Amino acid sequence: MESTVEQYVPSDYLPIIIQFAAALGFVIFALVATHLLGPKRKSEVKGAAWESGIESVGDARTPISYKYFMTAILFVLFDVEIIFMYPWAVNFREFGVDGFLQMFVFMGMLLAGFFYVIKKGILKWE
């Protein structure tokens, strides 16, 4: 694919800004338009949170199950580890068997941690 290799300059990244501008433009347009077009009638009942018609009690900003935090924390860890595999995967052929074995060890560690987490019951949602 030599033909695609060209000199990169910062302006090569301009299209992304165009796309961003287009997307942002649409979003802002839509939000402003709906704001201007729609009717506005305020009332207390309408402003209340809609919780299946039941009177809403207290604030929604209550603590939630720690499992969600656990999932988030685990995600951060695993995601970074997975991102590490990307450069390896791209250069997989160059590294050859050695690289494969090294990644094997790496994955072994990752899996060890993974199984530990599973056995600890962090991912049990029942």
Place this chain on the structure above:
Amino acid sequence: MESVDLIYKAIYILAIFGITLLIATYSTYFERKIAAFIQDRVGPNRAGPLGLLQPLADAGKLFFKEDFIPSKSNKALFIIGPGIAMLVAAMSSAVIPFGDNLIIDGHVVFLQAIEVNIGVLYIFGVVSLGVYGLMIGGWASNNKFSLLGAIRAASQNISYELAMGLSLIAVLMLSGSLSLREIAAQQAGFNWNIWYQPLGFLIFLVCAFAETNRTPFDLPESEAELIGGYHTEYGSMKLGMYLFAEYINIFVASAVMATLYFGAYNFPFMEDLRAAISDPVLANNVVTLVGVAVMFAKIFLFIFFFMWVRWTLPRFRYDQLMKLGWQILIPLAILNILLTGGGILLKDYLF
């Protein structure tokens, strides 16, 4: 980059953006039509012939609804939420090659908004930002159902992102590149990755469903449990943007799957077609345009698949969903990596 190129690029980008919106809009129509078909009904048929104007009517209705903000919510975040969701969804298609290059007036124009050598990472990065949209919206609503929906959405998204990322690694090992265009180009003709990566594709497919919050993974917005999930409190175009974002995500996910596994714009006998036309420029352009058609055909196929599944499969339970994501897909994906690695090495060793 020359300014002419830039103008071509700009036109292309706007075109793709328009097409994206259009497809997203009409996805709703197809969704209902397919649902009707599967359930042996007629579906939308009032607005326009065959109800074809129904999506536009819907969009118009959304625009004219009251732009309502609940009194207890966090106003700024309440508005930003859907904005982010939409923005991110619209950004994600930037690196997808919808076709090969067109030669217009001597200028070579690639049918891809931008070529970066980390295309896969770009998609990943941008798509995972989408979860902020849901999370912010759900939290800002200050409604317990919204919050629960948002959190579910977030944890579901991040969980399946892992398996998705892992399943991609196998593809990257094959391609040796992170550039989507290069990956697409490598699958010239009928040399599609799906032949080498059936398991990887399956995992990716499942993850794609989960990432887009589609049935059977639509727990964040399951009507029966959470009313509407994170967008319970939303109305008018803000709700519209959440829905739009979801359909755009389906479109992008389909495009990515087509690119990564189904050869993107490549089709069998591509070279034969190219050879059949004598003028190289014309040949190139014709092949490219056919390629674009093929690409969109593949995308539509996937979109259809998304809808088909929606009306076929029941919803998961949340624990089943998490179990599937963490305990089945991730090990499977790692297994897939090992198999792929072993296979590649074996092949290099033998030949």
Place this chain on the structure above:
Amino acid sequence: MNQIPEVIRTIPLEYYLFFSTALFAIGVIGVLTRRNAIVIFMCVELMLNAVNILLTALSAYRADASAQVFVFFIMAVAAAEVCVGLAIIVMTYRNIRSTDVQLLSYLKW
């Protein structure tokens, strides 16, 4: 893959240096002045990212991969730190229902 360093090098090194120093300083000031544990923590992450940016720039300028490798290490470590940090903040939050570090004065400074 070899072209990106060239792109980086089209901007003088000082710019990166000042940029990342500014970012770093913002982080430091944030840590020192904010009271919310999560904000403090985000400021710390900002500091780390300032470092990453500078490392990347230096790596491009010196054509030396070791700095980029360091970025990887920093990211991995930062991820681990995030996990532990968030866990600690959540744990504290569950006990005092706040993330304000000033509320924690059971031990005098």
Place this chain on the structure above:
Amino acid sequence: MITALLLFWPALAALLVLFIKGTGAKKVAFVAALVEFALSLFALSGFDAQNGNTQMALSFPWIESAGINFSIGMDGISVLMVLLTTFLIPLIILSSFKHEYKNPNVFYALILFMQTGLIGVFVAMDAFLFYFFWEVALIPVYFIAAIWGGTDRIKVTFKFFLYTIFGSLFMLAAFVYLYLQTPGTHTSDVNAFYQLTLSAESQSWIFWFLFIAFAIKMPVFPFHTWQPDTYTEAPTQATMLLSGIMLKMGIYGVIRWLLPVVPMGVSQWDEVVLVLSIIGIVYASIIAIRQRDLKRLIAYSSIAHVGLIAAGIFTLNEQGLQGGVIQMLSHGINVVGLFFIIDIIFSRTNTREITSLGGITQNAKALSIFFMILLLGSVALPLTNGFVGEFLLLSGVFQYNAWFGAVAGLTIILGAVYMLRMFQGVMFGTKSEQTEAFTDLTLNEMAVLIPLVIMVFWIGLFPNTFLSISEPAVMNLLTIINR
């Protein structure tokens, strides 16, 4: 080899004693101390009194890389100090027999362990070894005083401990400095220190570093504040150890490690030291006259005596040094004896206030006699041990400066005043409530006092037995000082 045996036997015995439960501990400790005394006599028999150099030396690398050796040995001064130690320790142990201390095994083990430290100080021929034993000797006595002492013991003994440690840390710093001045790969051997030629300036401050350490231990006038309290609050055995032997460590330190090492520093500051010492003599004597508590009185008298010894040795002449050595022995014997007698009185009357005592002579003839002899030794009556030492010391001071000598001579007069007043108050007069049923000495107490009294007379009548042993060593030192 015998030196090493002398050094380590008490430590081994201490370990042994530690494991003996109940009252058996004191007996074993006593026997061990006697064995040690026998060993020291044996060592003395092999000692060549004509030779001023280090004998029975033993040296092997301790911290090889730093050139620090475990080198021990004895010259005339050391051997006398060792003898004093080994002589007094059995008596001190014996003197405790009538007491029932809690955890006797620990108590006696600590005493024996301290003996190792004390002997180590006297035989160490390496600066760091000296410092090492210096501190080793301190720790047990601190614990003895602080655990088995009187009501106010914690604060008082801690003050004592901090004081002495503080001083000795300065000594350590000075030693380290000196050590680093030695040529080549450094060494901390005593002879290497003697050969150092340092600038007057550094000698001057090293002098003060070392002097503060020794002065606190002795104690010389402004550094004495810990002493009366500690002596009062510590159990009698600890007081005996402190006053009888430990105090000599300071003087010995001056003789061995200060005078010959920094002679220029000494010549620069000796007047100051002499003035301090003499102020101490007068000051302590006057305070002593005003004391009502027996222990405190003896404590202050001790300061006065030590002041004279310090003054004597800083005169840097033979009389002064020899007098210092012999007075160390005498003072050790006298003060141990006096403290023991006070202990006897206290144990029977439960008071140490002179005013609430009196008329003991009527009940306890033997006690009176022993008390009188020791007291006279202490006030330097001719024919007693105190006379020899004080005479030599005073003549040394006179040689140095007649005015100093004249003032220092006050110690004898003032000493006689407070000692005799005390004797009068305690022993004569009418019986008080407390002394009503006073009983005379027991056999056990006799056994302690008789050897002491014998020594009082021996030194008083035949001082040459001891002076001749230390003389070559003192001459040797003087030549080094005047190099």
Place this chain on the structure above:
Amino acid sequence: MTSIILLSIFGIANLFIGFLKSKRILLPLALFFLIIVFGVNLFSWNDPQSYFNNMLTIDNYAVAFTGIMTLTTLLLIPFSQRYVEERDSNLAEYYSLLLFSLVGAIMMVSYENMIMLFVGIEILSIAMYVLAGSNKKSLRSNEAALKYFLMGAFFTGILLFGMVLIYGATGSFNITEIGAAQIATDGVMSTMFVLGLLMLIIGISFKISAAPFHFWTPDVYDGTPTFFTAFMSTVVKTAGVAAFYKLMAAAFAASYVTWFPTMIAITVLTLVVGNIGAVIQSSAKRMLAYSSISHAGYLLMSLIAFNERSDSSILFYSLAYSTATVAAFGVLKMVAAQRGGEKYESFNGLGRTNPLLAFAMTVSMLSLAGIPLTAGFFAKFFVFTTVLQDNNLMWLVIIAVILAAVGIYYYFRVVIAMYMQPAGDYEKINVGSFASFVLIFITVLTILLGIAPALVSDIL
């Protein structure tokens, strides 16, 4: 290297063994692991090897410090017996985290490249953040963890920025090459370099809690469960100082003049703050925290002396300090658990109820105070000798000597409480068999080193 790998494997294995029903096996097993590592480590003696493209070098320096840190952990582990008895559900994790942080510590003493230093510090620190907060229900523990974490992460950032600036100035992360780069420029240094050096110093000073970056120490040490405080104040500190010295010796020897003023200021401040701070404490645990600051000061003294004796004196000091501190915290833990409180008063009459504990505590206090017959004396002695090699630093030694005397004051408060105060209604404390053995071992070791210091001081 083998020890790093083994420790990692053992750590992971330990996690899984923790799933077994019986937790009884964990403690002996952890000991067993550490003994193996300790033994294996010794095989690298006099056999310098470089690993991972010169990222790590296992030389005698590394082996010696690895030995000390492994030994310290080994001695510390038996004090967790209480956790075993209470069937703490996270026991396996505690051990594993200790093993992991030991890996970090070993990396910190054997690094050849600043990347490894950073990774080592972080492995060590992250495990410690968790352990600091291991008592989830206790607000004090929470707070300690949060403070330690936020401050730790913050200073890690500073450390990193320093490393990057150094890299920017010299073009390498390899400490030997950094050293060579300065010689190449004849000691002329850019602002970037000086700034980087300063930030590095600040970053590491934090880790070893040197003043003025010590402010977190008392709080964190106080709030952290005692068992882990002991680890923090021994292994973490040893690793930090060893890494610091290695960094300075290999990378910044040529710019001695540049960093010397900063370092000496830090050292003096550390000594003063540590000792004076300890005096005014009413809790023995906080006193030990301040004492650990002051000991960092003594360790820094031999660092700034910067001559051929520095490494052995740091080594000896670390050993003496670590063993004594382990015993001190171990006894403190048992006393506090039984008598409920870490005040000095809790020690009242311990000499009567538990002679062994009291004796071990006394020896370790004496050792920390630097009184002869204990290893602590020679530790201080070597430090002073090292510093005085350079005549200009006499004043520093004098300050240190005075402060050492101050130190005796607060260490003896514990001793006094144990022997000279009545026991009141306190009962005899149950000491586990492992813990008793360790206490005896430490006591013997401390005294042995106090008599024959050459056993350790001469090896480097």
